[in-house]
Amino acid sequence: VLRGFIGDPMGFALRCAREKGAIVELPIPGLPTVLISDPALIEQVLLKDHELYVKDHFTRLLTEVLGQGLLVSEGDFWRRQRRMMQPAFHHKRIAAYARIMVVETRAMCDAFRDGEERDVHAEMMHLTLRIVARALFGAGISDAQAKLVEAAIATMMQRYLGILGSGLVLPLSLPTPAARRFRRQMAELDILLLGIIERRRSALHAEAEASDDLLDMLLKMQDEDGARMSNAQLRDECMTLFLAGHETTALTLTYCVHLLGKDPAAEARLHQELDTVLAGRVPQVDDLQQLVFTRAVINESLRLYPPAWSIGREASTDTSLGGYRIRKGTQIWISPYIMHRDLAHFPDAETFRPERWLDGLEKELPRYVFMPFGGGPRICIGNAFALTEAVLALATIAQRMRLRLVDTRDPELVPTITLRPKGPLRACVERREADRHETRGQDSNPPRR
Numbered sequence: 001v002l003r004g005f006i007g008d009p010m011g012f013a014l015r016c017a018r019e020k021g022a023i024v025e026l027p028i029p030g031l032p033t034v035l036i037s038d039p040a041l042i043e044q045v046l047l048k049d050h051e052l053y054v055k056d057h058f059t060r061l062l063t064e065v066l067g068q069g070l071l072v073s074e075g076d077f078w079r080r081q082r083r084m085m086q087p088a089f090h091h092k093r094i095a096a097y098a099r100i101m102v103v104e105t106r107a108m109c110d111a112f113r114d115g116e117e118r119d120v121h122a123e124m125m126h127l128t129l130r131i132v133a134r135a136l137f138g139a140g141i142s143d144a145q146a147k148l149v150e151a152a153i154a155t156m157m158q159r160y161l162g163i164l165g166s167g168l169v170l171p172l173s174l175p176t177p178a179a180r181r182f183r184r185q186m187a188e189l190d191i192l193l194l195g196i197i198e199r200r201r202s203a204l205h206a207e208a209e210a211s212d213d214l215l216d217m218l219l220k221m222q223d224e225d226g227a228r229m230s231n232a233q234l235r236d237e238c239m240t241l242f243l244a245g246h247e248t249t250a251l252t253l254t255y256c257v258h259l260l261g262k263d264p265a266a267e268a269r270l271h272q273e274l275d276t277v278l279a280g281r282v283p284q285v286d287d288l289q290q291l292v293f294t295r296a297v298i299n300e301s302l303r304l305y306p307p308a309w310s311i312g313r314e315a316s317t318d319t320s321l322g323g324y325r326i327r328k329g330t331q332i333w334i335s336p337y338i339m340h341r342d343l344a345h346f347p348d349a350e351t352f353r354p355e356r357w358l359d360g361l362e363k364e365l366p367r368y369v370f371m372p373f374g375g376g377p378r379i380c381i382g383n384a385f386a387l388t389e390a391v392l393a394l395a396t397i398a399q400r401m402r403l404r405l406v407d408t409r410d411p412e413l414v415p416t417i418t419l420r421p422k423g424p425l426r427a428c429v430e431r432r433e434a435d436r437h438e439t440r441g442q443d444s445n446p447p448r449r
């Protein structure tokens with residue numbers, strides 16, 4: 001079990017579910033784990049009995065950087081924070097962030113030169129971090145500060161990279177160079193975030209000019225007793241939104257580029273939709289309803305490569321599940337990666353077929369079969385934000401260029417907290433005809449090809 005779990009956790013989980021059934025006990029030393037892959041059992045853990053479970057051992061390791069942020073907090077405290085933060089993710093608010101999403105994606109495309117090679121994963125990470133930074137802080141974060149955040153988050157990710165490989169994350173108190181660098185970058189990030197938060201709170205008191213970003217909403221939110229979030233809590237929530245809100249969407253876009261690069265027919269259909277619906281205009285939030293194929297591509301990418309491929313809980317009390325006794329402390333392992341390969345619901349499950357989403361499949365599927373954003377009360381708070389961002393960014397990119405894969409082999413995957421490609425995903429920029437004209441008109445100093 002250990003060899004399977006450590007060596008190839010995704011393949012191992014898939015084999016367990018297919019060969020052993022809907023509930024499988026994995027006797028991992030020190031960390032008894034039960035893998036569940038039946039939608040009804042998943043619903044029981046995430047929704048019906050959610051009060052009997054807390055976040056799992058691996059997720060809890062993130063408290064050292066996320067403090068009491070929404071992803072890791074529990075109980076009444078979590079409930080109060082979720083209630084306060086929910087309005088900031090209302091679809092009306094997301095329409096306001098949509099402009100940022102398109103502006104930032106266009107800026108990225110402007111910097112791409114025809115014929116050059118780029119690492120799509122690195123570019124998408126950069127893009128989605130800038131989007132979440134601007135959505136959070138508006139103009140209140142400079143480019144240099146955004147770079148500092150990006151570097152700190154990269155270090156943070158590095159620290160947790162091996163998390164599922166070995167389950168071992170060395171304590172930060174050890175005097176290793178990596179731990180020292182980590183502590184230094186986190187301290188810099190804290191100073192930066194707290195500085196922005198304090199300045200904004202003072203501006204709010206002085207009733208200086210109003211901002212229209214997420215931080216502004218979070219500062220104004222209050223619970224039923226009129227209490228507002230402290231600066232330390234705002235710091236934890238900002239850190240959480242940075243961490244939870246950028247890599248997942250970056251991966252969705254990265255895998256879209258990979259999947260489209262291998263399927264010229266789907267790519268042509270996407271271009272056709274964009275040319276018809278947008279007719280050369282810049283995409284906007286009102287176009288979402290009509291960009292049905294674009295959305296189908298996003299769904300199919302989320303199905304095949306769910307960025308949050310593994311969701312965990314820990315039983316906080318003795319209980320039962322599917323007729324078995326579950327002891328307090330047992331880790332419950334749920335994997336959207338497995339669920340999304342259920343042949344009963346997804347024929348030809350390993351194949352990229354965006355068309356499967358065109359005839360209302362998402363509404364017909366039983367709950368907890370397609371679950372890229374989890375489920376129950378702890379479902380991803382940013383799911384509408386993420387879907388809007390993914391559709392608008394993909395539309396903006398594909399309207400202007402093709403990204404031709406340098407290597408069409410499927411990427412090797414690294415299943416850490418998220419499902420990352422191992423190494424860069426290289427693609428060559430090929431501007432589409434319409435964009436060449438537009439760029440020619442705007443760029444007075446085009447690079448030599």
Ligand code: HEM
Nearest residue numbers: 070071244245248249307308372373374378380381382386
């Ligand atoms: C494709 C993109 C995304 C995917 C696949 C994704 C997936 C998930 C999943 C599966 C969970 C639930 C984890 C659990 O139950 O243990 C979650 C929670 C969360 N996500 Fe996302 N997410 C995405 C984008 C975002 C974005 C854009 C934001 C914010 C801007 C965000 C913020 C959060 C937060 C704060 C939580 C914790 C919610 C809570 O526990 O109340 N996510 N996400």
